[in-house]
Amino acid sequence: MKLIVAIVRPEKLSDVLEALFHADVRGLTISRVQGHGGEIEHVENYRGTSVKMALAEKVRIEIGVSNHFVQPTIDIILSAARTGEVGDGKIMVLPIEKIYRIRTGESDQDAVTPVVAET
Amino acid sequence: MNNADIAWMLVSTALVLLMTPALAFFYGGLVRSKNALNTMMMSFVALGPVAVVWALLGYSLAFAPGNPVIGSLAFAGLRGVGLEARGAIPHLLFTCFQGTFAIITPALISGAVVERMRFNTYLVFIALWVLVVYAPVAHWVWGGGFLASMGALDFAGGAVVHVNAASAALVAALVVGPRKDYGRHAILPHNVPFVMLGAGLLWFGWFGFNAGSALSAGTTASLAFANTLLAPAATLTTWTLIDLLRGGRVTAVGAATAIVVGLVVVTPAAGYISPASALAMGAIGAFPSYFALIYRAKTKLDDSLDVVAAHGLGGATGAILTGVFAEAAWSGGANGLIGGNPGQVLTQIASVMIVLAYSGGMTFALLKVLAIVMPLRLGDRHEGLGLDVTDHGEEAYTHGDGAILVKPKESSMALSAVDAVAVHGGGRL
Numbered sequence: 001m002k003l004i005v006a007i008v009r010p011e012k013l014s015d016v017l018e019a020l021f022h023a024d025v026r027g028l029t030i031s032r033v034q035g036h037g038g039e040i041e042h043v044e045n046y047r048g049t050s051v052k053m054a055l056a057e058k059v060r061i062e063i064g065v066s067n068h069f070v071q072p073t074i075d076i077i078l079s080a081a082r083t084g085e086v087g088d089g090k091i092m093v094l095p096i097e098k099i100y101r102i103r104t105g106e107s108d109q110d111a112v113t114p115v116v117a118e119t
Numbered sequence: 120m121n122n123a124d125i126a127w128m129l130v131s132t133a134l135v136l137l138m139t140p141a142l143a144f145f146y147g148g149l150v151r152s153k154n155a156l157n158t159m160m161m162s163f164v165a166l167g168p169v170a171v172v173w174a175l176l177g178y179s180l181a182f183a184p185g186n187p188v189i190g191s192l193a194f195a196g197l198r199g200v201g202l203e204a205r206g207a208i209p210h211l212l213f214t215c216f217q218g219t220f221a222i223i224t225p226a227l228i229s230g231a232v233v234e235r236m237r238f239n240t241y242l243v244f245i246a247l248w249v250l251v252v253y254a255p256v257a258h259w260v261w262g263g264g265f266l267a268s269m270g271a272l273d274f275a276g277g278a279v280v281h282v283n284a285a286s287a288a289l290v291a292a293l294v295v296g297p298r299k300d301y302g303r304h305a306i307l308p309h310n311v312p313f314v315m316l317g318a319g320l321l322w323f324g325w326f327g328f329n330a331g332s333a334l335s336a337g338t339t340a341s342l343a344f345a346n347t348l349l350a351p352a353a354t355l356t357t358w359t360l361i362d363l364l365r366g367g368r369v370t371a372v373g374a375a376t377a378i379v380v381g382l383v384v385v386t387p388a389a390g391y392i393s394p395a396s397a398l399a400m401g402a403i404g405a406f407p408s409y410f411a412l413i414y415r416a417k418t419k420l421d422d423s424l425d426v427v428a429a430h431g432l433g434g435a436t437g438a439i440l441t442g443v444f445a446e447a448a449w450s451g452g453a454n455g456l457i458g459g460n461p462g463q464v465l466t467q468i469a470s471v472m473i474v475l476a477y478s479g480g481m482t483f484a485l486l487k488v489l490a491i492v493m494p495l496r497l498g499d500r501h502e503g504l505g506l507d508v509t510d511h512g513e514e515a516y517t518h519g520d521g522a523i524l525v526k527p528k529e530s531s532m533a534l535s536a537v538d539a540v541a542v543h544g545g546g547r548l
Contacts, residue, residue: 011503014304034520043525044512055521085500 001096001108002070006061007035007089008081013059019080020063025073026114028063039087056087064099066112124207127336128216134327135219139166139226141324145317145375146230149424152309153505154234155515161229161241165222168246173221178214180254181221187265190258207335216331217257224253224280230424231288232295234306235502238510240493244485248287252481256283256474271470272445272453272463274343275332277387277438278474285431286478288422294486297421299499306423311371318375322351325382329389342449343389346397347382353401354381361409376429380408383433388441391453396444403440407432435471442467 008016013030020028034055041052065073074091082088101111143162150158179194194200194214202209208216225245232241259266260273273279300306308314329347333340358377362369384404385397392400411428422428442464445455454460486495496502501509508514 009503011300014300036521041523042508042512044508044514044517044522046513050525051519051522052525053517053521054523083500083503 001064001066001099001112003094003096004061004063004065004070004073004077005092005094006063006077006081007033007037007058007091008061008077009083009087009089010057010059012081012083012088013061016061016077016080019076020073023072023076024114025063025065025069025076027112028061030062031060033058033060037087037089039085058089064096064112066109069112120204120207120209124335124337125209125212127340128208128212128331128334131327131331132212132216132219134324135216135223135331136166136324138219138321138324138328139163139223141317141320142223142226143317144313145321145379146233146424148310148313148315148317149308149372150233151306151505152516153507153514155309155507156511156513157238157506158229158233160238160511161233162226164242165226165245168242169222169225169249170218172246172249173218174214177221177249177254178217180250181257182214182217182262184263185258187263187268188259189255189264190262213334216334217261220276220280220328221249221253221257224276224284225249225287227280227284227426227430228288228291230426231292231422233423234506235298235496236291236295237494237496238506240489240495243493244489247485247489248482251485252287252478253279253283256477259473260470266470266473269470270453270463270466272391272441272455272467273387273438273470274390274441275329275386277383277434277441278470281383281386281430281434282438282471282474283478285427285429285434286475287482288426289420289431290479290482291486292420292422292427294483294490295495297419298423299502301421301423302419308372314372314375318378322347322378322382325386329382329386333390339390339451342394345394346385346389346392349394349397350385350388350401350404351378351381353398354378354384354405357402357405358409361405376408376412376425377405380404380429380433383430384437384440386434387438388444391441391445391450391455393444393446393449396446396457400437400440400444404433404436407436435475438471439464439467 035058036054036056039056041054043050043052063073070093074093077091098107099111100107139162143159146162147155147159175196178197179192180190183190183193185191197214200210200214202211204210205213225248229241257279258264260271260279261267298306326344326347330340330344333343355374355377358373359369362373381401381404384400388400408428411432412425415422415425415428441455443456445453445463446458447454455463489495497509
């Protein structure tokens with residue numbers, strides 16, 4: 001099991017989610033973050049004040065995945081989030097000690113197996 | 120001239136002027152947050168260059184005595200426009216009142232090209248459009264041109280403003296092309312309360328637009344005022360009922376749209392029809408626009424904010440129904456189908472088609488010529504980032520986190536330990 005943390009461009013988020021869902025990667029969390037990744041800072045002007053915006057809007061995606069999902073998930077994000085310009089983001093893969101599914105108390109492999117809610 | 124007429128027209132002019140910022144809110148709420156300022160500026164900026172161009176040349180082309188197709192240069196630069204009477208009010212006030220119409224019409228077009236058209240090109244486009252398209256069309260209907268001689272009825276600008284803008288919008292959407300995300304990703308309104316605020320202020324301003332088009336403070340203004348209240352109310356009611364009957368929920372964006380559609384529908388008819396007819400027109404007018412909105416979203420036409428469905432179909436429906444519902448008993452002269460003059464319907468259809476064709480053709484030519492000298496849009500990368508940042512160097516909802524103050528002398532903008540940089544931690548700029 002791994003925790004995949006990806007930082008991507010906000011405008012690429014829909015592409016990434018679409019590709020992930022298509023590959024049955026369905027459990028994930030996103031948060032809106034700001035960061036600096038070497039991209040050119042754009043300058044903004046408000047009346048007499050000029051500022052260089054050092055932080056760019058990004059989206060952080062966190063996905064707990066079972067082992068055989070790790071590489072496919074990484075490949076999907078690499079291709080879906082790429083524009084080729086500086087500022088496309090990062091993918092980090094972290095080890096996980098334990099995962100629990102709160103609803104059932106299942107742990108580890110069982111806890112990251114995709115389920116579909118019955119309506 | 121009496122002061123009652125002048126007072127009402129002063130107020131009306133201010134009311135119509137308010138509609139352009141109102142439109143900025145209506146449109147601004149409908150786009151994504153990264154394009155909020157750009158979209159609002161596309162309406163707002165018309166208050167500057169379009170008004171100046173109107174004063175220098177547009178007014179004269181539209182309203183100076185000329186031939187049936189175009190005015191003349193007699194009033195260029197407002198020469199000869201003074202405080203003498205033009206109708207019931209001072210000539211200068213008439214110029215200003217008409218100017219507010221000239222301002223909002225090109226702003227309406229922006230709804231079809233938001234989120235991708237380059238702002239500088241748009242600026243040049245609207246300044247020229249008001250001269251080559253709006254001024255002649257206004258002349259045809261209100262300046263003693265051939266549509267007026269034909270007997271076409273357009274009380275406050277169903278054809279001149281709405282069909283005209285929508286035809287240009289359709290062409291502009293096609294020439295500029297769809298947004299890169301259109302049809303691929305969901306593009307949602309970022310601030311629905313803005314949309315409702317805009318719709319509310321548009322209705323308020325529209326009392327000046329329609330009742331002011333009586334050009335005096337009298338019974339005709341009162342009739343137009345009442346119809347401007349009743350028709351959108353009927354449209355909103357009908358829209359709500361269609362929503363419910365189709366098994367859906369009543370939406371806020373839908374309600375705001377319905378109000379605008381109702382206002383557009385009654386615009387050409389406001390001073391010609393009975394209040395009962397206004398209710399009927401408002402109700403009928405809901406249908407074409409309602410279903411066009413649903414249909415348009417399934418097509419490849421990225422008329423982003425549905426200028427064609429709301430203003431084009433609403434304007435055309437209104438113009439044609441004016442030929443049905445006009446009654447001499449209320450209008451003091453003009454009769455439509457129910458007044459025993461069925462030919463009026465054909466006249467109305469002809470006037471819509473003429474405006475549609477001229478505006479569409481000239482807008483196409485204008486954009487194609489402009490595209491030779493300046494790009495109509497920037498690349499996908501800019502569009503991804505949002506036009507607020509790329510075209511204006513501002514953001515609508517910045518928190519100032521990580522904003523580094525650029526000191527006046529630091530032209531190189533090099534960052535080092537000794538650079539006096541102030542990081543505004545969370546403070547709004």
